[in-house]
Amino acid sequence: MHIFLRVLHFKLFIPALLLTLFFSQSAFCLQTEKETQFTEGIGHLLHGNFKEKALATKQVADSGDSRAKSILQAMLEGKLYRVKKDDTLVYAEIKSAQAKISSALTGEQLGFVKKRKLKKITINNKLRSSLKASLARIDLASPSSTTRLQAVNKLIKNLTPRDSLLLAELLQKETDNKVRKALATATAIAKLKTDDTTQILAAISDLSGNLNPAVRNELMTLLGKSKDDAVRAKAESALASIASSISFYGFIEKLFFGLSLGSVLVLAAIGLAITFGVIGVINMAHGELIMLGAYTTYVIQQLLPNSIGIALILSIPAAFIVSGVTGIIIERSVIRFLYGRPLETLLATFGISLILQQTVRSIFSPLNRSVATPSWMSGSIQINPILSLTTNRITILIFSMLVFAGLYLLLRKSSIGLQVRAVSQNRAMARAMGVKAARVDALTFGLGSGIAGIAGVALAQLTNVGPNLGQAYIIDSFMVVVFGGVGNLWGTLIGGLTLGVANKFIEPWAGAVLAKILILVFIILFIQKRPQGLFPQKGRAAE
């Protein structure tokens, strides 16, 4: 029994052994084949002319050897040398006449040699582009899908007709959706470069509507060199469809930038609209209250350097309180003595703005500070190759809408809101009904100032924080309020968004500065036609 088992064991063992031997043999064969390809490639790199080197880089790249990537990378960067004496391939870091070298094949540190003992592995432009393609091909085999995607995108710029087979093969194996899409584009572009008309036509229909910039370039070159009418017609229609979607997405992008700028303007102006609308006070220090909010964000971030996200969220209430309390102090100490004298209020608050600016300059220095953006707010959402929306702008857009909604509800639904509206419409009557007008004034001013502080938190995410931050926004905020109409939150919202969008649409053909000037001139003219703004107050509230 025992012997039998042993025999059986032995009998089974032999084929297994043979099988293993066979497989390892074949694997070994494959291994050696790759190995020879690699060494052969290296040999050509050392001594070949440019043409041979080009072939050699492909050999090295396709060998699948783990050393291939770093060798080719070093070659591209001009750090690959050979030692004249014994033809060792080395990486070298040249420091004046000395060079620190390490072997490219074994990674062994070889210490310092004299520079003239080395010979650089030179490359030319053609070789450089083929090197880049080879490197991309190595990355295509990488296990990480982002590396693969980057590799495909790199490769797209540098395709040859022969690549279509390789790409098709990769496409079959590929599982990641984004990479598949990019690979399909790349395959189609590779097909475009063949001489086969049917293939080209098929490729053009595949590429129609594709927004990758490389596609457009390739179709343009095709249009330039192809003699076939059918191909030309099809390429033209594909280009037209691409152009129309590019202009469509360009429009969307401008709209987004405009809304983003508009939302910032709304945030900056809405506090002003409240104080101006309710108390009839022009607060020239409004910009500085925004600045205080921005500095609050900065300070809280300095206090909590390791949790930027929490610091940002904390700075919203903190900025509201800092700016709001400052506002109430300003109202109680200066503005309340000047009610009914709007021009004097304007001058006094301007004086306050100078003092606040200089205070901040003395405390924090006149230099700009930058506030870090938390990770969930940085980066962008890539809609397609030509349209990407930055996350921080989207966040601020949403944030400003939330602030607007909150303020709107506060003024419409709460009892303090009712009092504020009553005082703004008819102060004497409101007081007769028992509303403490002075208290409402102070609270309203505090509220408007607090909102300015919140605007500062948002602005700190977009620009640098400096003592002049407020000045940059004050005139724009005035324009929004004047344009939208005083005492009307909707007016501020529509006014701000309109001005933002208009600015971004004028900018491409007029330039940023001229766009701003045109907007200012437009508002100066607009206010002549409608002195009360877009949404004038109606009824008895109007003068």
Next chain:
Amino acid sequence: MTIIKLLSKDTGSNITLGLLALVTILVPACNLLLPETSIFHVSSYTMALLGKYLCYALLAISVDLIWGYMGILSLGHGAFFALGGYAMGMYLMRQIGSRGVYGNPLLPDFMVFLNWEQLPWFWHGFQWFWFAMLMVVLIPALLALVFGWLAFRSRVTGVYLSIMTQALTYALLLAFFRNEMGFGGNNGLTDFKDILGFSLQSDATRAGLFIASGLALGLGYLSCLYITRSRLGKVCTAIRDQEDRTRFIGYRVENVKLWIFTFSAILAGIAGALYVPQVGIINPNEFSPLGSIEIVIWVAVGGRATLYGAVAGALMVNYSKSYLTAAMPDAWLFALGALFVLVTLLLPRGVTGLLRKKEHVI
């Protein structure tokens, strides 16, 4: 005759004009005639500084005329000042001729630097002094006329108008910063050599400019005094105090406002034109909203609705500015800010208001 009538019973104006005449004669005389060792010698630097103050005083009068007497708070009067200055600057630029760094006989240096081939159309004519002087008056007047016509006709008043004037000067600031505008962009116009053939570096020319500033201030003062004492001036005050009622009585409020506003802009333009050769540079910063609002504070400090108050305010604030920005640079903005707050809160009639007997409250 009229002058005597104007000045009778107006102690403030008498003192101001008397002092002005004295300064206009004495300062250049002490600068030119006395040796440098004499204790009464006025250095060229001091004379240039005082000349600058005289221009500021004229500017302050122009603001006082519309704010103090008519209730229009212009936060953009610096724009008219700067436009007058630019017109003068353009004349001075053309006078440089081939003495510029690049030696181009026609194009100013900054145009050569920007590779411009020819002179822009709006630079033609500025080689003549009379043309430039005409523009010093016409350009601010035209801007004021157009802006005022648009604004006053549609009854834009109060803070709205203030904000609009501020937007106006801000728009001009941005525009003049652009190189494409053809006014030297960021750097403005500078490196002037001579005016009417006289070197700007020589003391005699500087003294001449100083006297011209003194005369301009004196004439501006008298004409404003004349206006405010005339029937037109009474209408202005009426508009300031009760605009609607004045309109209902039958006065064309918008016309009165428009002409006074334009006249005020002309005064500001002349002040700018005299300022530029004495300072030696004009750049877009003169358009800055802060600069314009500072003018208003000169008037407020001195005491508005009195012309001598405007002059006194301009001199006092600017002297403290010159002193503080040199001695304690950080303190200047604190002081200016405090000045704004304190004057509006505690001294609505300004410093000169302390010296006057109780009149009607403004």
